[in-house]
Amino acid sequence: MKAKKKVRKKDIYCKICHNNKGMIHRYGINVCRRCFKDIAEKLGFKKYS
Numbered sequence: 001m002k003a004k005k006k007v008r009k010k011d012i013y014c015k016i017c018h019n020n021k022g023m024i025h026r027y028g029i030n031v032c033r034r035c036f037k038d039i040a041e042k043l044g045f046k047k048y049s
């Protein structure tokens, strides 16, 4: 019997606001769109639109 834990996108929450709506799975960051805008400048994604 295998106890395999699979991480689904539904189970991934924003590490900042802990919301799972509008999640961005690119760049290996787990944040939602809102928070991404806030951290985008810090990460260097100034041209994100």
Ligand SMILES: [Zn+2]
Pocket (backbone or CB within 6 Å): 014, 015, 016, 017, 018, 019, 031, 032, 033, 034, 035, 036
């Ligand atoms: Zn968020």
